[in-house]
Amino acid sequence: MVKLKVKEIKDHLDKNGVKYSLSIKEGYGGYTSGLFLVEENITNIGISSDRGADVQVNLSPVTKDLLDFEKYSTEKKxxxxxxxxxxxxxxxxxxxxxxxxxxxxxxxxxxxxxxxxxxxxxxxxxxxxxxxxxxxxxxxxxxxxxxxxxxxxxxxxxxxxxxxxxxxxxxxxxxxxxxxxxxxxxxxxxxxxxxxxxxxxxxxxxxxxxxxxxxxxxxxxxxxxxxxxxxxxxxxxxxxxxxxxxVKKQPDEQINLRINKIREDNEYLRKTLKEKNIEIKKLEDYILSFKIKERREIKRDKEIKIRDNEIKRQGKEIIRLKEKIKEYSNQIEQFRMIKILESSGDFYPVKVIDMFKKESIIEFNTKIGIKKGDIVYLKDAAGGGGSTADFLIDFGIKAVIVGSEMSHLAKERFYERDIPLFNDSEVNIMVDRESIMYVQEFGIIDKNEMDRLIDLWIKTNHERLEERKMEDIIKMIKEYKRERGDMY
Missing domain, CATH: 3.30.420.140 (YqgF/RNase H-like domain)
Structure with a gap:
């Protein structure tokens, strides 16, 4: 704006043939001020003082006595x-x-x-x-x-x-x-x-x-x-x-007049300087308020961006939670059905453990609980051995159903401790529904079918144990006879 006003005044003076000298002060982004020293009466140049929001034009006469005093000597400078x-x-x-x-x-x-x-x-x-x-x-x-x-x-x-x-x-x-x-x-x-x-x-x-x-x-x-x-x-x-x-030859009175004139000019300059300082302060305040406003806008834009990102994140989270709610709703409905069937007295509750490991059993017991008489379904039975079988049997469980092959040592422990052990493939299908159905940690199994399987298993296991005992007795007799034969 200052540069445009300087050009405007310069064009006006050139157009009217007014002689002048121009001093320009440049700053960041353009002109900060321009000073015209015009060789013409101030009333004849066709320009007046103007005080705008961005640019101010100030006209002031140059006192002739002051110029005379400063240029008193005709010698070269x-x-x-x-x-x-x-x-x-x-x-x-x-x-x-x-x-x-x-x-x-x-x-x-x-x-x-x-x-x-x-x-x-x-x-x-x-x-x-x-x-x-x-x-x-x-x-x-x-x-x-x-x-x-x-x-x-x-x-x-x-x-x-x-x-x-x-x-x-x-x-x-x-x-x-x-x-x-x-x-x-x-x-x-x-x-x-x-x-x-x-x-x-x-x-x-x-x-x-x-x-x-x-x-x-x-x-x-x-x-x-x-x-x-x-x-x-x-x-x-x-x-x-x-x-x-x-100058020293001048009368004292004339010198005093010049001194007084200089003092008056000095006072005028002080007043002008004060006005300029006030103007500078106003401009500095304006710049400060503009910077504060700009910082606020930048901060607001940043906050809006953060908020938009948070809205997007929350939107994704809402979608995820809705899917989770839907999943939980389905599970709740299945739990409700299981509870209804269980309360009818026609079904046994089944507790479902993901892996046949002590850690999984402990975690399930802490979260859900395992009590005496429970039927346990091991989805993955491959992990544990004899000690893991003993750990689970010590809870007093009624029977175990496995979803995969179990180790020989673990099987033997269940047989020895007379705990019925079934593969999930052994559970028959009845009334268009699997005899065992489960939702996460819980399930149900047909009571009559399970009792029949348990009775059959116990009977078979007892027969197996009796056969093993007979085999052990026959083996002991043979050993005894062999030892007696060696003695005679």
């Missing part, structure tokens, strides 16, 4: 000269307040032309370069003006770009020359500012600064300004008069 020597040589001129006077570059120019260019624009008090050791071209210009040399030595390109940011130049040679001059000014800036604070208002600060740079102490330069001026300008003709001397 002192300069800090930055030089970038080479095939394309560049020169940058600064006054002792750090303002750019001129920047120029040329190919294959001579040293004499460079000296002429500088002499036409002022009096060099310092020659600066960013090249080290100091080149011959710079040495020749230094000797021509009998002045000091300041060298920045080797400097990184990033530092040059940073220091020259906001200035107008045409190429890297002009940039390097400008950097050398600005770097030299920067080195002495604090000393220059101290001089501005300590000298009386009627003394030419540039003369004092020039004298100090030539080696005169600040105290001596202030105490004897005429002498300092004479030393600093001994190459000038006697016809050139020193500004300090002219």
């Amino acid at each position: 002192y300069l800090i000269v930055g030089i970038d020597p080479g095939t394309t040589a560049a020169i940058a001129l600064l006054d002792l307040d750090g303002r750019v006077v001129s920047i120029s570059s040329s190919r294959n120019t001579s040293v004499s032309n460079m000296i002429k260019y500088i002499r036409e624009r002022g009096r060099p008090i310092m020659i600066a370069t960013d090249v080290y050791p100091i080149p011959d071209t710079v040495e020749k210009i230094k000797r021509a003006f009998n002045t000091m040399v300041y060298s920045s030595k080797d400097t990184a390109t990033e530092e040059k770009i940073d220091l020259t940011k906001g200035y107008d130049f045409s190429n890297v040679h002009e940039r390097d020359a400008l950097f050398a001059a600005l770097d030299a000014y920067k080195k002495f800036k604090n000393k220059f500012e101290r001089i501005d604070k300590e000298i009386p208002v009627w003394v030419d600060s540039d003369e004092i600064k020039a004298a100090v740079l030539k080696g005169v102490s600040l105290k001596s330069a202030i105490s004897h300004p005429l002498k300092s001026t004479k030393d600093a300008n001994k190459d000038k003709k006697d016809g050139t008069k020193d500004k300090t001397k002219d």
Whole structure:
């Protein structure tokens, strides 16, 4: 917005033929301010002050007396000269307040032309370069003006770009020359500012600064300004008069009037500065509120994204839970049917254990419980041996049904301890329904069918045990007879 307003004012002044100089200050993202110094009465330029939300235009007159006082001397100003020597040589001129006077570059120019260019624009008090050791071209210009040399030595390109940011130049040679001059000014800036604070208002600060740079102490330069001026300008003709001397010749009353005028201008500038600070504070508050709003929006967007992801996750969880509920509902219905059938007295309850292992038996007992007289269905009977069979039998179970092959040792333990053992294939089908039906840990089996199977198994097992006993007795008799035969 500032850049557009600067262009608008510039086009208006150009269209109306108004002479002006323009100083632009750039910042992040564009212009931060533009200053027009117009050579025309403020009422004739066709532009008025404007205070908008984003851009403000302020018009203020330049007091003629103040300009007269500052430009009282007709002598050429002192300069800090930055030089970038080479095939394309560049020169940058600064006054002792750090303002750019001129920047120029040329190919294959001579040293004499460079000296002429500088002499036409002022009096060099310092020659600066960013090249080290100091080149011959710079040495020749230094000797021509009998002045000091300041060298920045080797400097990184990033530092040059940073220091020259906001200035107008045409190429890297002009940039390097400008950097050398600005770097030299920067080195002495604090000393220059101290001089501005300590000298009386009627003394030419540039003369004092020039004298100090030539080696005169600040105290001596202030105490004897005429002498300092004479030393600093001994190459000038006697016809050139020193500004300090002219000012001191003025009547005290006129000097007091000028001092009062300067004070009034200073008060005006203080007031303007205060207004600017208030304006800056408002803009900073606006920027802060904008950043807070932006952060809130970013936070809100982030929270919305998190919420959307959570909704998706919860949606998937709801689908999973609905499927689980459906599964549980079916199981509940089956449990209900089992309970109804069990309560009729026509069925035995069956407790279903997944694996024939001590861990599975312990887990089932902890969760559901195994009591005396229970019928147990082992879905996978391959895991356990004799000790596992004893562990299960010790609960006092009535019978065991297995869904897979069981080890010989385990079978023997059930036979020896007279616990009926059946394969699920031995359970007959009746009334279009398997004699055993189960849901997870519970099931039922037809009571009459199971009693018949148990009675048959017990009878068969007893016969097996009797046969085994008879076999053992016959074996013992044979052993006895053999031993007796050996004795005789």
